[in-house]
Amino acid sequence: MQGHGYGQPVKQPPHTGWLVLLRVVFVALGILTIGFLAWTMLLRLAAVTRRPLDWVLFVAVLVADIVGIALLGAEPGDDVHTAGGYTGILLVLGALVATTVYYLAADIRHFQVRRQAYRAQQQAYQGRQAPAYGYPAAVTPYNAATVPVATPHPTPVHPAPTRPTPTHPTPAHPIAPHTVPPVPQRPAPARIDQVRAELDELSDYLRRHDGHEGGR
Structure with missing residues (x-):
């Protein structure tokens, strides 16, 4: 896909003094001929603006x-x-007045628009010629052959200081992990009392049983 490209450059309009002189000459030509050459004003206007309406x-x-x-x-x-004579006078004089007013207004407006467009074009051109700091200028059809491209200066990069990695000596014989012998668990006091009570009951039972057999 192709982009829109660059618009047609606007030519610099003539000096204001020269434009005023031309307006005075063409208006005076129409007035001095009593309107017979009033059409010359519109001829110049149409040649300048190139608008179908003016033609x-x-x-x-x-x-x-x-x-x-x-x-x-x-x-x-x-x-x-x-x-017929009065109609001819009205046509000539009416065309002279209308042509003079329209010619001056349209000619002044046309060159004002051209001057504004030219200034805007110059501002845009200067904006492209002034790149930001550290960046190259934009290459356009207007400055491709005349404006050198500014290249940014490379920034020196200093390597960060490296710290030596501490090394630990590896022992020749691996050290076995220290094992702790398990602590013998003591029976709970309640369990001991229960066993003792059962032994006492058993001894009483045996004594009673032995005494009973001896009495017989």
């Missing part, structure tokens, strides 16, 4: 000027006293 307006004003001049030319005599 359509240029053709409409040109047609209006041609029709107005034709109506005035068909007027008999030097004075205007017919409906």
Whole structure:
């Protein structure tokens, strides 16, 4: 997949003084010819902006000027006293006023937008030219052949000091583990008393049994 790529670079607009001079010249050309050359203002505007709307307006004003001049030319005599003559004057003068207002507003707005776009492009270009500390500059179609790529300096790495591992000598003969003899357990006192009582009963029984046999 291919990315969007880089947009078309915006050209630097002409100097403001030169633009003002051109506006004055074209407006004066339309006024001094009493509107007969008012279409020249829209011709320049359409050539600069290259918008379809400006080309359509240029053709409409040109047609209006041609029709107005034709109506005035068909007027008999030097004075205007017919409906056709008055219509021709309205077409020429109306086209002159409308064309002058629209031309100045559209031309000023167009070059303001171009100037803002050019400044934004320059700021973005300068932002790409100023990389962060320790990182190489971004290579773009504008600086691929002129701007060297800055490489970061390698940071020296110092090895950590190693500590000797203590070694314990291994004995020649293994030492047997010390065994503790088990402690003899004594019988519980209650068990001893019980055994003694049983022995006493047994001895009494035997004495009684022996005395009984001797009496016989």
